[in-house]
Amino acid sequence: MKKLQKKWALVTGASRGVGLRVAKALAVEGCHVIVHSRNLNNTREVVTQLTEMGAPVFPVAAELESAEAVEDLIQQVRNISANHLDILFNNAAIMTPSRALFEPTIEDFTRSYLVNSIVPAKLCDAFLPGMLERDWGRIVNVTSGIADQPNLMAYSCSKAALDRYVKDMIPTLAGTNVLMNLLDPGWLRTDLGGENADNHPDSVIPGALIPILLEKGEGSGKMYQAQDYA
Ligand SMILES: NC(=O)c1ccc[n+]([C@@H]2O[C@H](COP(=O)([O-])OP(=O)(O)OC[C@H]3O[C@@H](n4cnc5c(N)ncnc54)[C@H](OP(=O)(O)O)[C@@H]3O)[C@@H](O)[C@H]2O)c1
Numbered sequence: 001m002k003k004l005q006k007k008w009a010l011v012t013g014a015s016r017g018v019g020l021r022v023a024k025a026l027a028v029e030g031c032h033v034i035v036h037s038r039n040l041n042n043t044r045e046v047v048t049q050l051t052e053m054g055a056p057v058f059p060v061a062a063e064l065e066s067a068e069a070v071e072d073l074i075q076q077v078r079n080i081s082a083n084h085l086d087i088l089f090n091n092a093a094i095m096t097p098s099r100a101l102f103e104p105t106i107e108d109f110t111r112s113y114l115v116n117s118i119v120p121a122k123l124c125d126a127f128l129p130g131m132l133e134r135d136w137g138r139i140v141n142v143t144s145g146i147a148d149q150p151n152l153m154a155y156s157c158s159k160a161a162l163d164r165y166v167k168d169m170i171p172t173l174a175g176t177n178v179l180m181n182l183l184d185p186g187w188l189r190t191d192l193g194g195e196n197a198d199n200h201p202d203s204v205i206p207g208a209l210i211p212i213l214l215e216k217g218e219g220s221g222k223m224y225q226a227q228d229y230a
Contacts, residue, residue, distance in 0.1 A: 003213060005030035008081040012064070012123070013092030015042035017190035018142065018204050022089055025205045026212075027055035031087065034058045034080055036073065064092055064119045065111060074126045084134075085127045087212055090120035091142045093158075095192045098151045108154035116158035121165045128169075128178065137178035138212045141166055143223065145184040163223075170221040180220045181211040186227035203230040 009026045013019035015037035023035050027050045035050075035057060037043045043059040050057035058080045062073035077085055093116045096108040120141050131137025144159045146152060166182055173180060185204045187197040207226030 002030045004087070007031045007086040008034070008084055009087035009089065010034040010036065010060075010077050010081075010085055010123075010127075011089040011091060012036045012120075014046060017192060017201055018185050018188065018208065019089070019091040020046055021201060021205050022091065022208050023057075024050065024053075025209055026087070026089075027053055027057065029209070030055075032056040032058070032081070034060055034077055034085075036060050036062060036092065038063050064115045070119055070122060074123070077127075083130060085130065086137060088123060088127050088137075088139045089142070089208075089212070090123055090140065090162075092119075093142065093192065094155075095152070096154045099153075101150050104154045109157070112154040112158035113161060116155065117161035117165065120162055124165070124169070124180065128172075128180075131178045132173075132176060135177045137180075138214065139178075139180040140183050140208070140211045141180065143182045143184055145186070145225070167221055170219075173220045177216040178220075179211070179214050179216070179218065181214070182221075182223040183208055183211055184223060184225050184227075186225065186230070199227060199230070203227065 009031040011019050011023045014023040014035035023033050026033050035043045035046055040059050040061045047057050047059050060076045062069040096112050141162050143163055146156045166180055186199050187193055188199050188201045189197040190201050204226045207229035211224045
């Protein structure tokens with residue numbers, strides 16, 4: 001039996017890019033995959049593909065800029081999984097516009113922090129207690145290796161805040177079989193990464209699965225680079 005067989009997984013932002021590849025890879029591993037996007041139309045194709053593979057797949061929709069929709073998403077996931085989520089792949093994110101030095105707006109910062117750090121943190125907060133109770137869980141928070149690009153300051157700071165959430169949760173998870181780590185997918189030719197990126201989005205697999213396939217003792221709080229495994 002495969003290690004992740006019948007585990008319940010939520011992949012946010014599963015309609016395209018990294019999330020799409022991860023949803024398919026988890027289906028191959030035998031997971032029940034809950035695929036999230038902003039609109040059910042956006043996950044229609046991945047639902048068809050996973051269904052054709054014989055994988056149990058459940059679409060959910062939520063605009064992550066809305067606190068109400070996030071609460072609703074948490075409830076939907078609880079209902080679908082009978083309150084038993086095993087794997088949380090926090091992947092959905094927004095890239096704010098490139099700005100001249102010193103010119104990012106308050107809106108750039110608030111939107112980036114909300115979608116890229118606060119919502120992933122709140123999804124962790126929602127599902128970590130159940131994982132700890134059952135003593136099994138894998139959480140991957142997708143961050144970025146972005147550096148020295150002040151034109152994208154709001155985006156990079158929002159990822160740093162997410163990194164900090166993971167770091168400060170390490171003592172809570174110590175000694176448990178609930179592992180939470182970070183993944184840098186590398187610079188990919190997705191809608192977010194743009195067409196000039198170095199890597200094809202398919203290159204995120206198998207690296208993106210490494211922090212999900214970890215053994216208990218391998219711990220939390222590390223940054224995994226998907227391109228190291230490409
Ligand atoms: N691509 C890169 O070069 C790169 C580099 C470093 C880190 N990353 C990180 O990797 C992750 C995935 O990036 P990607 O390149 O795969 O992105 P992508 O291709 O642009 O896909 C973004 C996904 O997030 C969802 N999403 C975006 N805004 C949302 C919102 N406000 N509410 C709900 N869902 C939303 C989208 O859903 P819809 O289809 O419904 O819009 C889509 O499924 C992100 O965390 C990103 O920061 C990417």
